[in-house]
Amino acid sequence: MTKIPDRTIERLITYRRLLQKQAVEGVISIYSHDLATLAHVKPVQVRRDLMEIGFSGSPSKGYGVQGLLDYISGILDMPGGTKAALVGAGNLGRALLSYFNGRSSTINVVAAFDVDTNIIGRVIAGCRCYDIQELGARAKEFGITIGIVTVPATQAQSAADALVEAGVTGILNFAPVPLRIRPDVYIVQVDITRALEKVAHFAKPQSAKEV
Amino acid sequence: MTKIPDRTIERLITYRRLLQKQAVEGVISIYSHDLATLAHVKPVQVRRDLMEIGFSGSPSKGYGVQGLLDYISGILDMPGGTKAALVGAGNLGRALLSYFNGRSSTINVVAAFDVDTNIIGRVIAGCRCYDIQELGARAKEFGITIGIVTVPATQAQSAADALVEAGVTGILNFAPVPLRIRPDVYIVQVDITRALEKVAHFAKPQSAKEV
DNA sequence: TACTGGCTGTGAAATGGTTAACAACGTTAT
DNA sequence: ATAACGTTGTTAACCATTTCACAGCCAGTA
Ligand SMILES: NC(=O)c1ccc[n+]([C@@H]2O[C@H](COP(=O)([O-])OP(=O)(O)OC[C@H]3O[C@@H](n4cnc5c(N)ncnc54)[C@H](O)[C@@H]3O)[C@@H](O)[C@H]2O)c1
Ligand SMILES: NC(=O)c1ccc[n+]([C@@H]2O[C@H](COP(=O)([O-])OP(=O)(O)OC[C@H]3O[C@@H](n4cnc5c(N)ncnc54)[C@H](O)[C@@H]3O)[C@@H](O)[C@H]2O)c1
Numbered sequence: 001m002t003k004i005p006d007r008t009i010e011r012l013i014t015y016r017r018l019l020q021k022q023a024v025e026g027v028i029s030i031y032s033h034d035l036a037t038l039a040h041v042k043p044v045q046v047r048r049d050l051m052e053i054g055f056s057g058s059p060s061k062g063y064g065v066q067g068l069l070d071y072i073s074g075i076l077d078m079p080g081g082t083k084a085a086l087v088g089a090g091n092l093g094r095a096l097l098s099y100f101n102g103r104s105s106t107i108n109v110v111a112a113f114d115v116d117t118n119i120i121g122r123v124i125a126g127c128r129c130y131d132i133q134e135l136g137a138r139a140k141e142f143g144i145t146i147g148i149v150t151v152p153a154t155q156a157q158s159a160a161d162a163l164v165e166a167g168v169t170g171i172l173n174f175a176p177v178p179l180r181i182r183p184d185v186y187i188v189q190v191d192i193t194r195a196l197e198k199v200a201h202f203a204k205p206q207s208a209k210e211v
Numbered sequence: 212m213t214k215i216p217d218r219t220i221e222r223l224i225t226y227r228r229l230l231q232k233q234a235v236e237g238v239i240s241i242y243s244h245d246l247a248t249l250a251h252v253k254p255v256q257v258r259r260d261l262m263e264i265g266f267s268g269s270p271s272k273g274y275g276v277q278g279l280l281d282y283i284s285g286i287l288d289m290p291g292g293t294k295a296a297l298v299g300a301g302n303l304g305r306a307l308l309s310y311f312n313g314r315s316s317t318i319n320v321v322a323a324f325d326v327d328t329n330i331i332g333r334v335i336a337g338c339r340c341y342d343i344q345e346l347g348a349r350a351k352e353f354g355i356t357i358g359i360v361t362v363p364a365t366q367a368q369s370a371a372d373a374l375v376e377a378g379v380t381g382i383l384n385f386a387p388v389p390l391r392i393r394p395d396v397y398i399v400q401v402d403i404t405r406a407l408e409k410v411a412h413f414a415k416p417q418s419a420k421e422v
Numbered sequence: 423t424a425c426t427g428g429c430t431g432t433g434a435a436a437t438g439g440t441t442a443a444c445a446a447c448g449t450t451a452t
Numbered sequence: 453a454t455a456a457c458g459t460t461g462t463t464a465a466c467c468a469t470t471t472c473a474c475a476g477c478c479a480g481t482a
Contacts, residue, residue, distance in 0.1 A: 099403075199398075
């Protein structure tokens with residue numbers, strides 16, 4: 001199988017979430033048409049994405065919901081689940097911990113790390129907070145493979161370095177700085193401030209008008 | 212000026228942030244080469260982006276840092292600043308309020324809205340929390356033009372509808388549901404769970420290997 | 423002055439992603 | 453039995469964006 005494009009993976013994640021809802025509502029099968037409406041894309045995009053991953057439907061019944069769910073999960077998920085570490089249990093970090101703690105998922109945030117002695121030792125949403133010094137040891141102990149960076153911008157690079165040192169192969173970074181990291185470590189940047197500024201720009205009246 | 216592409220706007224926001232740092236460090240002028248390194252893009256991409264917005268540098272000195280900063284801000288920012296409302300002052304909403312409150316910016320979150328009577332009336336990070344019923348009135352009072360949605364997924368559509376009703380022209384949505392909204396309202400979706408799942412997928416060993 | 427080097431600005435090509443168009447195929451209705 | 457319909461799977465065209473390649477320019481230097 002050749003590599004699945006980035007954008008396709010993003011849509012597959014969306015499809016899965018929508019299909020899970022459909023499944024609990026008892027829907028057995030679904031047309032590209034319907035899934036597309038839910039996901040806000042065109043039907044042909046859905047069909048192409050499913051073609052990309054090699055999943056087939058029937059012209060009469062569409063795609064089997066449960067089968068497609070399992071198939072997508074087989075592509076997206078690590079068998080046995082994924083263990084994540086969160087670095088920086090501040091305002092945002094704690095919000096993320098309580099959020100990810102809630103949902104059942106194959107991804108689990110199993111440990112948090114900080115430098116603040118007031119925070120170290122606390123248990124936030126069922127997740128213990130360790131001294132950042134222990135990252136290497138705990139990562140090995142828990143089998144952590146991905147890291148979440150929610151430290152101040154000035155600390156983000158060193159936090160990312162520590163995570164890579166500890167053996168993670170993917171990083172989710174909330175600090176508004178581009179991280180310089182080995183190319184075999186996959187990075188996703190979530191830049192909330194940039195997203196807000198983007199909304200502000202395109203919400204400007206003049207961005208719509210004109211030749 | 213024809214419309215500036217979405218991706219270019221995103222990079223301009225990044226450039227501006229990096230240039231601000233350079234400016235305070237006393238850098239007067241910068242080459243596409245250097246800005247590209249900071250932003251993790253190629254030099255030609257920087258030059259093309261600046262060409263797109265009509266900003267010129269000199270082959271000998273590069274681009275003037277302060278001039279470029281002002282020029283980019285003139286494109287990105289609403290003259291007079293942008294006022295935002297946050298709907299849903301829960302875990303994430305409060306983290307965002309305290310974060311955006313901190314930085315000085317042309318974008319200000321001037322009011323929060325919730326349904327929880329324990330939250331209504333509180334002041335979070337200098338921002339008062341009102342009953343969601345008051346949204347229309349307060350939006351007019353404060354001149355709010357963009358909205359931030361941090362309510363539970365089930366409430367996201369109605370929160371967005373209320374914001375549109377109140378006259379906002381852009382929405383930043385953190386709920387993991389695609390919003391169905393008038394096409395003249397600009398939406399940016401920040402899907403944190405999807406970002407995490409994406410990291411988990413691409414961090415899988417087998418996503419790198421193979422023909 | 424004439425030459426060299428390194429940079430900007432930009433047409434043109436390449437890349438990556440989306441959409442149109444349609445053949446193939448079950449299902450249903452006649 | 454077969455014609456009509458609606459859907460999937462897929463090729464090819466299309467579009468947006470990135471990248472290449474190079475002309476033009478300025479500053480410094482012999
Ligand atoms: N809070 C938000 O809503 C928000 C929005 C956009 C971006 N961000 C970004 O997310 C990051 C965190 O924001 P926040 O509001 O949670 O900040 P915060 O100050 O509340 O939390 C940061 C935490 O990181 C810890 N820390 C500092 N250095 C560390 C290190 N080297 N190793 C481990 N832990 C360390 C601190 O002790 C603190 O607990 C920042 O980079 C910020 O720019 C936050
Ligand atoms: N917390 C996170 O880290 C995180 C991560 C990813 C996504 N999200 C998404 O962000 C959203 C908020 O998450 P959270 O953790 O802050 O949830 P939360 O439950 O802590 O906060 C939600 C807030 O919205 C308020 N609310 C509910 N209905 C409302 C309505 N109709 N109008 C106004 N306010 C209303 C509630 O009273 C509550 O204060 C959710 O959609 C969630 O899926 C959160």
